[in-house]
Amino acid sequence: MRGGLVASARLLPRPLVRWFLQRRAQQDINENMLGGKKVKIIFVLGGPGSGKGTQCSNIVEHFDFIHLSAGELLRAEINSGSENGTMIDTIITEGKIVPSEITIKLLQEAIIKGGNDKYIIDGFPRNEENRVVFESVTLVTYFQLLEISISPEFVLFFDCSEEEMERRLLGRNQGRSDDNIETIRKRLKVFVESSLPVIEYYESKGMVKKIDATKPAPEVFEDVKAIFTHMA
Ligand SMILES: Nc1ncnc2c1ncn2[C@@H]1O[C@H](COP(=O)(O)OP(=O)(O)O)[C@@H](O)[C@H]1O
Numbered sequence: 001m002r003g004g005l006v007a008s009a010r011l012l013p014r015p016l017v018r019w020f021l022q023r024r025a026q027q028d029i030n031e032n033m034l035g036g037k038k039v040k041i042i043f044v045l046g047g048p049g050s051g052k053g054t055q056c057s058n059i060v061e062h063f064d065f066i067h068l069s070a071g072e073l074l075r076a077e078i079n080s081g082s083e084n085g086t087m088i089d090t091i092i093t094e095g096k097i098v099p100s101e102i103t104i105k106l107l108q109e110a111i112i113k114g115g116n117d118k119y120i121i122d123g124f125p126r127n128e129e130n131r132v133v134f135e136s137v138t139l140v141t142y143f144q145l146l147e148i149s150i151s152p153e154f155v156l157f158f159d160c161s162e163e164e165m166e167r168r169l170l171g172r173n174q175g176r177s178d179d180n181i182e183t184i185r186k187r188l189k190v191f192v193e194s195s196l197p198v199i200e201y202y203e204s205k206g207m208v209k210k211i212d213a214t215k216p217a218p219e220v221f222e223d224v225k226a227i228f229t230h231m232a
């Protein structure tokens, strides 16, 4: 997989960055028949176990979106045996947040390869660094060159108590290395300390649609469906 866009651009003197981005964008346009797409992005946020994945599956079933789970992309990277895989695995098992450039490179490639114009991005941005790097000039310029605007339409926030999230995660049974009580407690702490501030940032911009996620899944989806049904 080619080096991360942001990381590679950082290596170049500023005057050369635009040339580098134009060359990279043209490569991706040629390879993926892109360009001229108003890509709609919705961030799906909420604590571990709040029901993001469950509701994203429902959204994909009823509306024409591609579901990109940052966590799933990272787990696929671990399974691919790539050089970053071991480091990602350690970080996930500790319930911490992977360096943004790694996660964003995976998301950027998935958006380009997806060829769709509507994405729900699940579990991202998970901290301030995720958000700032995603809004970096480099990445925005690159997507602009692809004539793709990647500012989020809104943030869907699944609000759920820690007790309920812990209970759900202990019953998730997906064989994940991070669904044990010790790591769950660490992830909930990371959510409160690092992820909630990101949700508060978007709330201050009036971009958050908050859903009561403690209800049974079908009732939660009724509230989600109402939001997507009224989207332009
Ligand atoms: N509204 C709900 N009520 C009860 N259990 C739920 C609800 N939504 C999801 N779950 C269950 O809780 C666990 C976590 O759900 P998931 O969608 O993986 O959450 P997240 O992606 O936010 O971690 C799963 O086992 C799922 O089946």
Ligand SMILES: Nc1ccn([C@@H]2O[C@H](COP(=O)(O)OP(=O)(O)O)[C@@H](O)[C@H]2O)c(=O)n1
Residues within 6 Å of the ligand: 047, 048, 049, 052, 053, 069, 070, 071, 072, 074, 091, 092, 093, 095, 096, 097, 098, 099, 103, 122, 123, 124, 125, 126, 130, 178, 187
């Ligand atoms: N933006 C992200 C998303 C996930 N991750 C890592 O991936 C793990 C699992 O993310 P996930 O979204 O699949 O987890 P759930 O909220 O679904 O339980 C997180 O606990 C982080 O360790 C990350 O580092 N950065």
Ligand SMILES: [Mg+2]
Residues within 6 Å of the ligand: 052, 053, 069, 071, 123
């Ligand atoms: Mg999930």
